[in-house]
Amino acid sequence: MKKISLLGSTGSIGVNTLDVIERYPENFQICALSAGSNVELFARQIRKFKPALAALFDSTKVDALKELVADLDVKIVSGPEGSVSAASFPEVDLVVSGVVGSAGLLPALAALKAGKNLALANKETLVIAGELVLKEAARTNTKIIPIDSEHSAIFQALNGEKTERIKKIILTASGGPFRTFSLKQMENVTVKEALNHPNWSMGAKITIDSSTMMNKGLEYIEAKWLFGVETNVEVIVHAQSIIHSMIEFVDTSIMAQLGIPDMRVPIAYALTYPDRFESELPSLDLAAMGDLTFEAPDFERFPCLQLAMDAMEMGQTLPAVLNAANEIAVQAFLDELIPYKDIAELIRMVMQNHRPVPLQELEDVLEADRWAREETTKLITVTH
Numbered sequence: 041m042k043k044i045s046l047l048g049s050t051g052s053i054g055v056n057t058l059d060v061i062e063r064y065p066e067n068f069q070i071c072a073l074s075a076g077s078n079v080e081l082f083a084r085q086i087r088k089f090k091p092a093l094a095a096l097f098d099s100t101k102v103d104a105l106k107e108l109v110a111d112l113d114v115k116i117v118s119g120p121e122g123s124v125s126a127a128s129f130p131e132v133d134l135v136v137s138g139v140v141g142s143a144g145l146l147p148a149l150a151a152l153k154a155g156k157n158l159a160l161a162n163k164e165t166l167v168i169a170g171e172l173v174l175k176e177a178a179r180t181n182t183k184i185i186p187i188d189s190e191h192s193a194i195f196q197a198l199n200g201e202k203t204e205r206i207k208k209i210i211l212t213a214s215g216g217p218f219r220t221f222s223l224k225q226m227e228n229v230t231v232k233e234a235l236n237h238p239n240w241s242m243g244a245k246i247t248i249d250s251s252t253m254m255n256k257g258l259e260y261i262e263a264k265w266l267f268g269v270e271t272n273v274e275v276i277v278h279a280q281s282i283i284h285s286m287i288e289f290v291d292t293s294i295m296a297q298l299g300i301p302d303m304r305v306p307i308a309y310a311l312t313y314p315d316r317f318e319s320e321l322p323s324l325d326l327a328a329m330g331d332l333t334f335e336a337p338d339f340e341r342f343p344c345l346q347l348a349m350d351a352m353e354m355g356q357t358l359p360a361v362l363n364a365a366n367e368i369a370v371q372a373f374l375d376e377l378i379p380y381k382d383i384a385e386l387i388r389m390v391m392q393n394h395r396p397v398p399l400q401e402l403e404d405v406l407e408a409d410r411w412a413r414e415e416t417t418k419l420i421t422v423t424h
């Protein structure tokens with residue numbers, strides 16, 4: 041019986057993780073859950089999965105939660121310390137993090153520090169503090185198992201291989217809803233259009249990131265940290281999202297992982313790794329799929345992808361700044377405060393105004409994150 045702590049249980053990854061866990065009651069037990077602010081759903085999950093500890097990030101709603109689960113034997117905690125308690129819950133073997141955004145960093149570090157293996161869907165953790173996170177995992181001899189579908193594919197393609205035999209990682213991208221749009225068409229796309237992803241059903245933030253290809257940019261950085269900063273990573277647009285990523289080895293052989301675009305597949309692999317469990321999900325119907333297509337990414341129409349690669353190249357606090365500026369800009373777009381094309385423009389300006397410092401401790405990341413959020417907010421107020 042694997043004992044699990046699930047962080048971000050009411051989000052898209054969280055809900056899918058519980059859906060997988062529910063199918064294997066003999067193999068997994070939920071010991072701790074954490075969520076942001078969706079009290080009603082969180083209460084239903086607590087009732088169903090009976091964790092010993094439940095952490096609600098939004099402290100203002102903790103009384104409402106306590107009332108909803110008053111008849112249950114569960115300890116309720118709140119705030120950032122609450123998520124840290126859930127991440128380091130004593131009996132847990134594996135912490136699954138589906139937290140959205142940079143709020144995932146502290147609990148991820150806490151899990152590794154407590155000696156827990158970490159199944160990571162929250163890419164920001166590696167994007168903003170990859171160096172510190174890897175150091176902590178090495179220090180405590182813990183494993184980071186990627187849940188992001190592309191990184192799970194690379195992780196699976198690496199089974200039994202040596203990382204030093206990788207020639208390059210080929211990171212596939214769906215290209216999002218605007219893959220075929222002209223530069224002119226992309227200037228005035230609406231929130232509704234951007235939220236309409238062709239293949240994957242995900243949360244709002246990541247769906248917008250997919251439409252700008254910032255998601256692929258963040259995944260590029262994530263791949264560098266997971267599989268070696270010196271490793272070549274190439275992005276290729278593959279509209280059908282069937283090949284989830286590939287590795288070309290030094291002998292030019294390419295290993296690919298294919299599957300239906302359903303997050304429950306990589307989630308289940310992270311939970312059962314190094315084993316695999318039988319799944320009730322439908323098999324991929326290759327004949328029905330027909331053609332699989334590939335094209336080079338267009339950096340002119342998708343400047344966010346280039347910005348992310350540049351941030352990784354420059355290193356230090358720049359990836360943290362890129363990520364924070366993106367979070368604020370995407371939220372401003374969702375709130376209809378800025379036009380779509382300004383997301384990339386704002387990030388570019390904030391990166392230009394930043395004075396990078398080396399990442400030595402957590403405070404360096406948090407300070408860069410704070411600065412970039414303020415700077416982006418300021419630029420939005422001044423220019424809109």
Ligand code: MG
Pocket residue numbers: 188189190259
């Ligand atoms: Mg992905």
